[in-house]
Amino acid sequence: MLTPNALPPLVIALPIAGACLLLALGRHVSRRVIDSLALAVAAAGTACAGCLLYAAGHGAVVTWAGGWRPTAHFAVGIVLVADQVGAGAALLVAVLTLLALLFGWHYFDDLQAHYPALMLLFSAGMSGFALTGDLFDMFVFFELMSVAAYALTGLKNEEPESVQGGLNFGVINSLGAYLCLFGIGLVYARTGQLGLPQLAAELAGHGRDIVVIVGFALVVTGWLVKAAVVPFHFWLADAHAVAPAPVCVLFSGVMAPLGIYGMARLYWSGFRVALAPAAVHRMMLVLALVTAVLGAVMCLMQRHLKRMLAYSTIAHIGLFLLGIAALTPAGVAAAALYLAGHAAVKGALFLMTGIILSQYRSLDEHRLFGRVRHPGIGALFVVAAVMLAGLPMTGAGLGKALLEESGRSGALTATVIVVSALTGAAVLRAGLRVFFGSGDRPGVANTEQETTGAHEQPDAATPAGRPPATMVGAVVALLALAVALGVPAVAGAAGPAAAQFCDSLGYRTRALRGIATVAPGGPHIEWTATGIAWGAASAALAVAIAACALFLPPKLLPRTVSRSTRTLTTALHRLHSGHLGDYAAWLMVGAAVVTALIASG
Structure with missing residues (x-):
């Protein structure tokens, strides 16, 4: 069973591992399999980020990479500190990545696994930024x-x-x-x-x-x-x-x-x-x-x-x-x-x-x-x-x-x-x-400084009718x-x-002593x-x-x-x-x- 301290590294590492897997399989499996794997990795990342946010509600989750532990006068090593705001940002990244990949199902048929792999790496970078x-x-x-x-x-x-x-x-x-x-x-x-x-x-x-x-x-x-x-x-x-x-x-x-x-x-x-x-x-x-x-x-x-x-x-x-x-x-x-x-x-x-x-x-x-x-x-x-x-x-x-x-x-x-x-x-x-x-119908003429978007190449050509x-x-x-x-x-x-x-x-x-302090009461959130x-x-x-x-x-x-x-x-x-x-x-x-x-x- 995963401990809370294992969640911050997992939220970052899971999409990176998923991206590597997609690139390794990209030339050997169908696009449907690639998209399914990408969605599965994104869904797993969303679940991990949700668990991390829940754990952070009981106090910031601190993970020192490589087994380092700070002492009274000596603190080296890389630390991940997932408080509620950081964990919430990681969860938002994971949810948006999941829905973006869902929208992009079969979106780039000519890019093999590169597009979903880049999306997963992108989400890993953003989650790491929020948690480190x-x-x-x-x-x-x-x-x-x-x-x-x-x-x-x-x-x-x-x-x-x-x-x-x-x-x-x-x-x-x-x-x-x-x-x-x-x-x-x-x-x-x-x-x-x-x-x-x-x-x-x-x-x-x-x-x-x-x-x-x-x-x-x-x-x-x-x-x-x-x-x-x-x-x-x-x-x-x-x-x-x-x-x-x-x-x-x-x-x-x-x-x-x-x-x-x-x-x-x-x-x-x-x-x-x-x-x-x-x-x-x-x-x-x-x-x-x-x-x-x-x-x-x-x-x-x-x-x-x-x-x-x-x-x-x-x-x-x-x-x-x-x-x-x-x-x-x-x-x-x-x-x-x-x-x-x-x-x-x-x-x-x-x-x-x-x-x-x-x-x-x-x-x-x-x-x-x-x-x-x-x-x-x-x-x-x-x-x-x-x-x-x-x-x-x-x-x-x-x-x-x-x-x-x-x-x-x-x-x-x-x-x-x-x-x-x-x-x-x-x-x-x-x-x-x-x-x-x-x-009224607006004019279609444009000035030299104006970008109109009149003739854009679609990301993916979908048939006319119901999306x-x-x-x-x-x-x-x-x-x-x-x-x-x-x-x-x-x-x-x-x-x-x-x-x-x-x-x-x-x-x-x-982070340094492992002691949870009681934060001052936050603002009450309600409609007025x-x-x-x-x-x-x-x-x-x-x-x-x-x-x-x-x-x-x-x-x-x-x-x-x-x-x-x-x-x-x-x-x-x-x-x-x-x-x-x-x-x-x-x-x-x-x-x-x-x-x-x-x-x-």
Whole structure:
């Protein structure tokens, strides 16, 4: 019988072993066998991650690799520390991987076992990143998930757009990784430690150290590049536009949000004792607001469906970061629940765009006007769009309500409402146009700066008519998960999990001494009248904005508004130029800003 300490390594090792098995058998068995094995490995990984989350509810599960055990004055070796938040992230990775593989049954008939093997390796990298308690191991798992993600982005390597998107993704994330590795070197040179609990013990009682501060800032920059926080966000829409739809489920649902998780883990588990909370709060708040607003505006401007969803992810990344910026268990609980609910809804939306692409060879909202004859899928798309805006009684809605209540600021609450409404409105507008032909037929002409998705090669050509049951089943399962996460009996675990996550002393004591401490009580998770009211307001605002976009004649807008809108649109399109040199320059600017904000505390 497996002990709890065996679960963290198993959650990581199982998909790696499964990927190796698939590659070994790929040329000798049928594709049906390959897909069945991949689903079986993903299901087993999901079961292990679920058991780990249950075990973590009784205290963080600590595993020292290689049999090392820390002593009073000597702590070496690699440690895995699975608290409830980390185990929950691993479970989310496993569930999304399972449903993505279900959707992709027979998806790439010409890739043999490479596609499911890469998906399993990708999930192993993300799970390891969530569970490790070692700074250098975080970098190793960061690179594992990155390499798998680059390959999955460029699967259609005969298409120039796919190569370009994968190249942008790879180069920008590699630059972030170099800065991260340099920061790890600075931290190790100063402290002689890489384990997060060992780092916390070493830094406790020390004064302000500029080398440690700069090292932390550089490591965080690497995680923020992965999270696509502005101004590190340029690669994300390019990668989503060319990656297969089931891969985008993992990109938007967990890979990018794991960058926010990594920064929060690094702060609370290792560096909290060495950094000024006011400086960390200021850095996170500034980046969160800029990311949320820019992502929402860019989302509203898109007509390429996958790019629209990608910019919606950027906007929500900003909202997740806004919760972490509160530096409280309430903020962490809000961000964690919002992240999980968003992952389910956004995953369903990406899978539905995959169905559209497979049958219509286009992702252009304008050219698809009224052409997609799947009213059932259309109804699910519209419902998911309203969920994205924060519809009450859903996981995303409950996370959003907690975020609004944790901020205790009218301006921040208004930002959350408007940003979520804008992203929901953009997706709702597209769904009503594409599936139901609502509003006037839009023009199909495009400017040089605009990416339309008018002529896209499908990931898989499915026959016209009813989509395969595996595709529809994966969509329905994700939307059901999104609703389940809004039930307080399910979501209530986020409160104690957040308190455990923010208990820096408890993390260190559990990992180094094996002593379980009692974490302070976490926030109570429930629906309130205020939360329901703000959620209804966000959903109603999204519907109103979508209705204006569909039915309001442009000539009714004042000329100055139309001119200003065109100027803003042109400027933002030029900013997102697609040139690697521009993106690399913005990355360096962002790294300098992050370092300055943290060091100024």
